[in-house]
Amino acid sequence: MNAIDKGQYVEGEVEVLESIQRLPIEDRAIIERTLRRYNAESQVDGYRADPSALVQFLVEKRLLVDSPVIFDLGAGPGDLLKRLSNEFPNANCTGIDLARGFVDKFNQQQRSNARMRMGLIDSPSVFPGDDEIEGGVVSVLTLDRLLYPRQLAANMSRFTRSRIIATLLPVVAEDDNPSRQGDEK
Amino acid sequence: MPENRIVPGQNAEDDQRVLAAQLKEAWDRPVDFETVPYMVQSSGDVQSYQLGVFYSTP
Numbered sequence: 305m306n307a308i309d310k311g312q313y314v315e316g317e318v319e320v321l322e323s324i325q326r327l328p329i330e331d332r333a334i335i336e337r338t339l340r341r342y343n344a345e346s347q348v349d350g351y352r353a354d355p356s357a358l359v360q361f362l363v364e365k366r367l368l369v370d371s372p373v374i375f376d377l378g379a380g381p382g383d384l385l386k387r388l389s390n391e392f393p394n395a396n397c398t399g400i401d402l403a404r405g406f407v408d409k410f411n412q413q414q415r416s417n418a419r420m421r422m423g424l425i426d427s428p429s430v431f432p433g434d435d436e437i438e439g440g441v442v443s444v445l446t447l448d449r450l451l452y453p454r455q456l457a458a459n460m461s462r463f464t465r466s467r468i469i470a471t472l473l474p475v476v477a478e479d480d481n482p483s484r485q486g487d488e489k
Numbered sequence: 490m491p492e493n494r495i496v497p498g499q500n501a502e503d504d505q506r507v508l509a510a511q512l513k514e515a516w517d518r519p520v521d522f523e524t525v526p527y528m529v530q531s532s533g534d535v536q537s538y539q540l541g542v543f544y545s546t547p
Contacts, residue, residue, distance in 0.1 A: 354528035358540065361525045367544055453495040457515040466546050467516055473501035473541040477494060
């Protein structure tokens with residue numbers, strides 16, 4: 305990775321690629337395959353989620369009402385983040401995702417909205433350091449996709465306000481379920 | 490990789506219990522649980538799921 309021309313990458317992409325290079329070889333193969341698939345998915349609009357019931361639940365429970373910032377870890381195309389931004393107009397809303405396609409598309413759509421942004425998972429300015437983050441955090445349908453789900457729980461512990469994980473149960477890990485890995489081997 | 494798993498992944502009841510305990514320890518807070526419906530549209534098909542929602546407040 306020493307020869308990377310950083311000019312051709314968006315913020316965080318070099319960090320993502322360097323992180324992948326440091327993984328054990330089997331883990332690296334899994335996450336490289338996953339990254340390619342997510343980037344391909346982000347180029348089409350075939351997948352849409354309707355988080356209405358989840359948003360209603362969060363509003364009724366007042367879980368994010370006092371959060372100056374709301375993070376969505378694994379935000380995908382940003383459907384949930386847009387809904388949360390409408391429900392909590394005083395909060396800055398930040399998404400994190402692994403797929404540059406989702407990040408670029410979301411930021412382009414929201415370029416006139418200073419409260420909304422998305423960054424790659426290792427972007428230093430988006431998810432910096434080890435300090436506490438004064439805000440709330442959600443992560444939806446990510447536990448089964450992550451190579452290191454415990455790291456998600458640890459990252460969420462940095463947020464001082466509400467922490468919310470939503471998942472299918474049982475949590476069937478994606479790399480245990482070949483039908484969800486696409487055609488690429 | 491099995492060694493990285495946060496829950497056994499065999500049935501919903503066990504995973505709910507184990508995940509709640511894992512999050513309670515990681516977050517050092519009580520963790521509550523509810524289910525909510527979630528709709529996904531993919532290639533014209535609409536599918537409905539029940540999401541398990543684990544949440545904690547300060």
